[in-house]
Amino acid sequence: MFFADKRVVTLLSGLLGKPFSKKKKVPVPLDLKHNNWKEQVEKACSSALLFLGTGTCCVVKVARVSMEQKEIVENVVAAINGISEVVPRKWGGIRSLHLKLLESLALPLYQ
Numbered sequence: 001m002f003f004a005d006k007r008v009v010t011l012l013s014g015l016l017g018k019p020f021s022k023k024k025k026v027p028v029p030l031d032l033k034h035n036n037w038k039e040q041v042e043k044a045c046s047s048a049l050l051f052l053g054t055g056t057c058c059v060v061k062v063a064r065v066s067m068e069q070k071e072i073v074e075n076v077v078a079a080i081n082g083i084s085e086v087v088p089r090k091w092g093g094i095r096s097l098h099l100k101l102l103e104s105l106a107l108p109l110y111q
Contacts (some may be wrong), residue, residue, distance in 0.1 A: 003044060005032040056095075065101075080109075 004012055006029035013026070020026070028044045030037070062079040063072040080097060087093040098106035 001028060001045070003028050003030050003041065005030060007032075 002025075004027035009027055009029045013020075016025075016027075030040045030044055032040070034040055060079055060083065062075040067075075076099065083097075084091050084094060094110070096108060097110040098108050100106040
C-alpha cells in the first residue's frame with residue numbers, strides 16, 4: 001500500500017506505468033492539506049479500495065476470516081452503502097451483489 005496527495009494521484013498513473021495498473025496497484029489518495037496526517041493515514045488504511053474498471057464486474061475486500069462476526073457484518077453493510085454511492089447511477093447501476101470467501105461459491109445478496 002502506498003499513498004499520494006489527492007492533488008497528484010491522477011498524474012501518477014501515467015508515471016508509474018503499466019506494471020502498476022495491471023496489478024491494480026494504485027496510490028491511495030490522502031488530503032495532505034489537512035493538519036492531521038496521522039488521522040488521514042489511519043482512515044486510508046482502514047478503508048477498502050474499489051477499482052472501477054471498464055467491465056461489468058468489480059471486487060472489494062471487506063473483511064478477514066480472523067475478524068469477529070459482528071465486525072464482518074458491519075464491514076459488509078458499510079461496503080454496500082459505500083459502493084452504491086460511488087457507482088454511476090447509484091443502485092440503478094448495480095445488477096447484483098455477491099458475498100464470496102476465498103474458496104467458496106458466490107452467495108447472492110442482491111439481484
